[in-house]
Amino acid sequence: MTDESRLAYRTCPLCEATCGLELTMQGDQIARVRGDDSDVFSKGFICPKGASLGLLDADADRLRAPRVRRDGRLVPATWAEAFAAADAGITRAIQAYGRDAVALYLGNPTVHSLAGGLYAGTLRKALGSRNVYTASTLDQMPKHVACGYLFGHILSIPVPDIDRTDFLLILGADPHSSNGSLWTVPDVPGRLRALQARGGRVVVVDPRCSRTAKSADQHLPIRPGTDAFLLLGMAHELFAADLVTLGRLAEHVTGVDDVRALVAPFAPEAVASRCGIDAAMIRELAHELAAAPRAAVYGRIGTTTVLHGTVTSWLVDVLNVLTGNLDRAGGAMFPLPATSRQGRGSGPGFQIGRWRSRVRGLPEVAGEFPAVTLADEIETPGEGQVRALITFAGNPASSVPNADRLERAIGTLDFMVSVDPYVNETTRHADVILPPPPLSQEAHYDLAFTNFAVRNVANFSPPAAPLDAGLRDEGEIVLRLAAIAAGLGPDADVVTMVSGELRKALARVSADETSPVFGHSPEALWAALSGDTAAERQLDLRLRTGPYGDWFGAKPEGLSLSVLRENPHGVDLGPLKPRVPEVLRTPSGMIELCPEPVAVEVRRLGATAQPGHEFVVVGRRHLRSNNSWMHNVPTLVRGKPLCTVAVNTMDAKRLGLVAGGLARVTSRVGRVELTVEVTDDIAPGVISIPHGWGHDLPGVELTVAREQAGVNTNRLTDDLSIDPLSGTAVLNGVPVELAPI
């Protein structure tokens, strides 16, 4: 190592907050990580995960060469051998059984990288299989469906304008721990404090008194899975007390009277016993929301990964609309990312079920099937049975309900290839593992989370260090898999392939009369693009033709990749601005407040019986953990074990459970045994277990994580239990039995 050190700036890709990091590079290694005080968005904020980027990159268990299975063992191989093996396995499966026999699972980190943002779609298209699965149906798909119906596009998701609001109602989210989700908001704690300091109020609805709930002005414990009832009661009260004020949106909303009729059976008295919040409180909350000058309702994991996820997610924005808070400063607003195209105010709208899954007949949503049904498609014989699997940045054996069953199913596949840096619970079953480079060696631009950012910003991070000899750029790895899936073989010229795609895109924009470069010659555009790689040139095109772009010279002050390179701390594009009606893509050009598929579910909800389980399990997140894959960083897992079952004090006493002792938790599908934490922070009848643990399976090569293995809570969650509209797994509110050991 040399003494010479230099600073490099980059956007943290580990969670949705997109903090700016300042890396001190010692040679090509990260010697120190700090929050970038000059970052236009995060202004120096950092969390323990971002601070561990150097350790993550240097992790000794990170694969630095591909692995290929030989005689049953995963052994190091050259890239040529690995791609040849991938080609043989995928081509054989397609030729023998057809394209649907090859399933694709796209995991959470695919939305945190340029490789995923630009090329996951290329891989999907090249594969042409209906068996596409992603983490979305373990997460936010209900929000996509609700917003698809309401606003016409699955990415038109409003976010609370935290810096200007006076009242924030948070349901089923703990942004103090998660740093925000579908809400890109670096330094949530600081911004919430500022909200309170200017006289605003924060109310948190959560069965657990989370870190966010502790910092809030009010915490309302709710029975898991019942937020829909609370929100229906609030909507009922808004109508009953004549508090509905659409404001500027009045001429852009249809279906308000239909919603009034739909919520009629859900008076606060009728829903109180369902959600465990009393009627007077529900009324008060509705009045407070209506009275606040500027307010926003926000729901996350506890409102999506539940039985009525789509209805609940829809209600969140129904309340924003009914109180006149949608699309106004300080309310719930639509960001306008630098790489987006502004719309025309209407479009084809949104639908689900254009095709159905083979075994359970579940509807396609956004082109994919529910992750919970992957095991069915692998296990059930017949035409179209899944025989091979590609995983890209996913750990489904850890993340998907009824994990034991999915694990067994994955073990029976003819072939599996994974793009992943680790040999973990999932990839231990792979025949080929293709590792991406350390994060600091990749260029980064946040294509996904700028869609949900509370300020419009743009940051580009060039690689902080050159690619290690022996590694491949992740984009190239994914493109090569796409070429293999397309039948072009393992040695296809992928650079020419993407250049061809880029030239087609240039031809399209220059022929599109709504594009700012309509009529330009594609050749001239091609010559004007900058970027060291095809990915960077693609990014340059999107930035330059985007809403803040330089439009290839027409707006000389506008954005381009070169401008972002000159501004390593990012470019601030200002606070969010109203976007209705331009943002809408519904056929009517209106906000369609009462979509019939959602209304059907609401009517059904009224008729459901009150379940009588003694215990239900919910999840939680910890600042030092990140889903299933960051437990191999010693500084993050040091100290008290994070994977425990939290039990209410009274429940513990009654069952004879003691802090630090062991409990057995049993559900319809499985059983786990883990350490008990006794606390008043969780409501009686509810227990909480974090996900992403259980690293002690045979063959897992995670030395540190193995020491603090924990158990996989998805051995309890039930693959038969889903939100009917979105197919999203029920991860919160799962009935279980609890007993001491």
Ligand SMILES: Nc1nc2c(c(=O)[nH]1)N[C@H]1C(S)=C(S)[C@@H](COP(=O)(O)OP(=O)(O)OC[C@H]3O[C@@H](n4cnc5c(=O)[nH]c(N)nc54)[C@H](O)[C@@H]3O)O[C@H]1N2
């Ligand atoms: N019970 C329960 N289950 C849950 C949840 C819950 O709250 N409760 N949460 C759900 C949610 S919200 C989500 S998003 C899913 C997440 O579940 P998954 O989509 O399975 O993703 P992760 O657990 O984040 O695992 C990421 C995988 O990508 C690999 N990886 C990390 N970085 C990179 C990279 O840069 N490139 C590549 N190619 N690979 C990389 C890791 O080694 C790991 O294998 O889990 C879901 N499962």
Ligand SMILES: Nc1nc2c(c(=O)[nH]1)N[C@H]1C(S)=C(S)[C@@H](COP(=O)(O)OP(=O)(O)OC[C@H]3O[C@@H](n4cnc5c(=O)[nH]c(N)nc54)[C@H](O)[C@@H]3O)O[C@H]1N2
């Ligand atoms: N540190 C850290 N940050 C992360 C992640 C991580 O694993 N660790 N994962 C990232 C990912 S993939 C995602 S999707 C986001 C998720 O971001 P968040 O949604 O903020 O996730 P959680 O921290 O799990 O908070 C969910 C809260 O919902 C509560 N809850 C459970 N069931 C219910 C219910 O029925 N009703 C209500 N009202 N509340 C309920 C839980 O008690 C919990 O406090 O976080 C992201 N950020």
Ligand code: SF4
């Ligand atoms: S909050 Fe998220 S983006 Fe910010 S440093 Fe932590 S992991 Fe990175």
Ligand SMILES: [Mo]
């Ligand atoms: Mo997630």
